Amino acid sequence: MTESLKSKLFSGLLVFTLLLLGSCSTPLQELTYMYNVETGKTYRKDNFPDIYRIRPNDQLFIQVISDDPMNVAFLNLISPDRVSFSGSNIELVTYLVDENGNISYPQLGEIHVAGLTLSEIREILQKKVDSYLENASVFVKHVSRMLTVLGEVNRPGQQTMVKNQLTIFEALGSAGDITDFGNRKNVKLIRETNNGTYVASINLTSPDLIYSPYYYVLPHDVLYVEPSSKVYGAKTMPFTTPFSLAASTISMILLVLNFLK
Incomplete structure (x- = not known):
């Protein structure tokens, strides 16, 4: 095989490796809460939390x-x-x-x-x-102000609401924050109302979240953080997976070049 062909093969495999690594990475805007939110200003809002009304079993x-x-x-x-x-x-x-x-x-x-x-x-x-x-x-x-956080958080389970006005970020913070595998763009909030059970979808990366009626949580709410679509199978060391793929691809390149000598 000519040197020119070997060079083209190496370049092609290298490009494939870079594309593979790129596909395994998660864009910054999918991990950042309230991405690109404007700072240095006061956000005036009228979405104050609903006043909780007592229900049976409280x-x-x-x-x-x-x-x-x-x-x-x-x-x-x-x-x-x-x-x-x-x-x-x-x-x-x-x-x-x-x-x-x-x-x-x-x-x-x-x-x-x-x-x-x-x-x-x-x-x-x-x-x-x-x-x-x-x-x-x-x-x-x-005194039975309980909140449940499930899914891709570090400490799932029930927690006691110690404040009357508790934001969704404070609730997730008490659960140890969302893991690297959690989908921050589609967090489910499950709330019991007089008309039945309501499920809301919340995008934590949106700067407009502060205006959402679900910015504050209520007693008995359930927050569920679903896995990101970029999680392929097992939950094992997300940052090592791309490097493992890169190492495997480079090894394959070296084997092919050695075989074609």
Whole structure:
């Protein structure tokens, strides 16, 4: 074989190798959150998170507070000196919303709370407490604020929402961020509504995400990060795969050239 033909063969195989490596890489815009978002400006938006409304199986922490704790002890589940917002004690003082949307409160009876906000529930309870006591205040907290993150994240599972306004980035950050295999352009958000289950598709790479109604997540939302279409089979060391292909191709080139000597 002539040197000219060998040179053309080598060049052709080299181009093939470069094309193969290019096909294995992921464009930067597919990995970057809010790609090309304009910085140095304030984004004014009206997509504030929906106010969550209590539903069956939610748990509520309710406490009646007064200057004299003994006067309100009969309205609280536990004695005043054991009230706590951390640890296991909080489980002892929660009210479970039943399948009919009601809670059973000592002295106050059965109260319908499903479909109401925390402020509305507090207002109802406050009126009932006022009929028993003067200068007493009612505190209401939703303690079963859980969010589920599944799929291509580093720590999938359930997490507790510690803020009333939690963004989708904060939720994913608590799950350890999306893996190298996750599809950031088609994250599914599954949300239960009064009309049924709604599934939204979210593009995390879009700079317009900040205006999306799903920029904020709600209790009981499920986020699912599907695998990227560039993941071919096994999930093994994404950055070594292109180099393995390159090494194999170069070895093939050398073998062919050696054979044609």
